[in-house]
Amino acid sequence: MATDTSFDLVVVGAGIIGLAAAYAARQRGLRVAVVERHARCIGASVRNFGFVTVTGQRRGEHWQRARRTREVWEQVVAQAGIEVLHRGAYFLARRPQARDVMDAFLRTDMGEGCRILGAAEAARDLPMLQPGHGVLYSPHECRMESREALPRLARWLEAAHGVAFFWNRPVLGISLPQIHTSQGVLHAAHAVVCPGHDLHTLYPEMLTQARIRLCTLQMLRVMPAQPMTLPGAVLSDLSLARYDGFTGLAEAGALQALIQTEQAEHLRHGVHLIAVQSADGSLVVGDSHVYGDSEVPFQRDGIDDLILGELHRVLRVRDLRVVERWAGTYASSADVVYKTAPAPGVAVGLVTGGTGASTSFAFGEELVALSLGA
């Protein structure tokens, strides 16, 4: 338990955005504390795939954020003792129109380092892949087990960087230099607020005006009866029709129209496929996207069936046992991030495009700069 109560900068929220901001502030030599409502991070940052993606991010600034974040993750995982479970991503084109999107993507600057795998290469890397119209391979991605990585990151920030952590302490209000928590007042010249999808505790009027909604996602962990190895994340046409980095291409229109006809139920529930593997051989598979003004409290089997159906269209894996189901929620808006400075010295930041693991470290740097007025 930290005992100091005065810092240069206090971060609210120990999700990945808060931890990334704490790291960025320490890189500037500031004395930093992180204050978290819960006993540990239980938000979106530990419920996600742990999939750090570059390919598919919105072109321009956000893609650059992902590239920068990927670079910082590489430094951090080595130092914090976080295991990278696999690298790269494989997109299977199940339709010729998806292959057109891939070819068009490769002609853009975002295609750098990516390529279409030859049939032999694809069969070598992923022998269980269903037949299709080509596989786009991106080398830029990596995957960590978030539920292990986040606590390790926090412990490392504390031990190696001297960040003070206050757990089980909701922050109730900020009036710098005072930060009012459920257990007393902390003092800091600067604050960075990273509340995830809590839009009601700090600066609620501002977050309401920003037209932020909540997106609830369903996730599954499945164990294949026969051992198998995924060398990287596996995705399908549905992601090529969903991710901004692809949908911004003219060729995406034909694919989206076809999916609208052939997989309307998937689109209705925002289902697309990401499959990644954990150290015990199980696969984390998702996901769906249901938008509203609150979290969706109930999970639906029908949505899980849509996700698993797509998995079977992409991978020849029989006899899967579902061993875990969970849901996660993130704040969502038309833009991919929301950041603002509601008072001098304070920055508030949310990643609203569902890509916080992939863009956290760059966004954390932006938020610290905003709070410093830099």
Ligand SMILES: Cc1cc2nc3c(=O)[nH]c(=O)nc-3n(C[C@H](O)[C@H](O)[C@H](O)COP(=O)(O)OP(=O)(O)OC[C@H]3O[C@@H](n4cnc5c(N)ncnc54)[C@H](O)[C@@H]3O)c2cc1C
């Ligand atoms: C199921 C799912 C899958 C996803 N998959 C991916 C993926 O593979 N790749 C990717 O890049 N992104 C993914 N995302 C998105 C990504 O997980 C989020 O963008 C990211 O985790 C958001 O981080 P955060 O720190 O803002 O939020 P959170 O992780 O929710 O953390 C916010 C923290 O702030 C705390 N807090 C809030 N208010 C207060 C307060 N007043 N006082 C104290 N503490 C407070 C909360 O308790 C919480 O711990 C996924 C999201 C979900 C839900």
